[in-house]
Amino acid sequence: MILTWDAAPPNGSDITAYEVTWTAADGATGATTTGGQARTVAIGGLVRERPYRIGVLARTAGGVGVPAVVEAALPSRWITVHRGADTTYEDKCGPPDCAYPYIELFGFPPRTEIQITPVASAWGRFNVGAELTTNDQGYLRSRTRFPFSGVGQTLWVDVGDTQSNRFLWPEKGP
Known part of the structure; x- marks a missing residue:
């Protein structure tokens, strides 16, 4: 905590x-x-x-x-989002603004498909999301999905009725 x-x-x-x-x-x-x-x-x-x-x-x-x-009290399940690896996606998203969100899910049902939907403060649901599968402990990590370049926007993901933290997208990574 x-x-x-x-x-x-x-x-x-x-x-x-x-x-x-x-x-x-x-x-x-x-x-x-x-x-x-x-x-x-x-x-x-x-x-x-x-x-x-x-x-x-x-x-x-x-x-x-x-x-x-x-x-x-800490919740039984939670999701974290922060800026991950820089990337280039078509001609719409490039350095230094563009990177993948680093997403982690904890405490979800084991070996279950989970729909992850990214949301940005100015763009709303900017991607249809993806169905990914948790591991045997109910953990899931996504490092190469949803390229994002919304500098100054707040980014989060929705997973059913659970939302991640709200992350202010920086111009470039650490």
């Missing part, structure tokens, strides 16, 4: 660290500390569909603040 937050008010002293804690409904706990400039942290090892109480508090030379707390 990736957790993000806004900066805490310094209240007269620079923030030196953020402390992030989590507690599951069954009592399992965890914690991590980040630097004072951080606004995000990756929390690993959380169990899907298990509810967690997550707190973030700021530490200064003068002490600690009151934690901001949220209740959250």
Whole structure:
């Protein structure tokens, strides 16, 4: 899980660290500390569909603040999209704008055909999509479908009633 937050008010002293804690409904706990400039942290090892109480508090030379707390649970299935390998597709799509979306599906039924449909904020459903098959663990990765050159658009994929993250398409890859 990736957790993000806004900066805490310094209240007269620079923030030196953020402390992030989590507690599951069954009592399992965890914690991590980040630097004072951080606004995000990756929390690993959380169990899907298990509810967690997550707190973030700021530490200064003068002490600690009151934690901001949220209740959250990871979904049983999820989809991620980001920019993949550069490509050229006919004369419509070329470097540096054009690349394949890198798509990953997790937690879907094993060995099942899944309809993936790409969507862009300005173009809508710009491709009819494809039916691809998950592996024995319900995982699927697509790295060479749906060439896209919509710099500045938000890209996502629909899979039935599940949507991926929304990814802002950059002019070129990392």
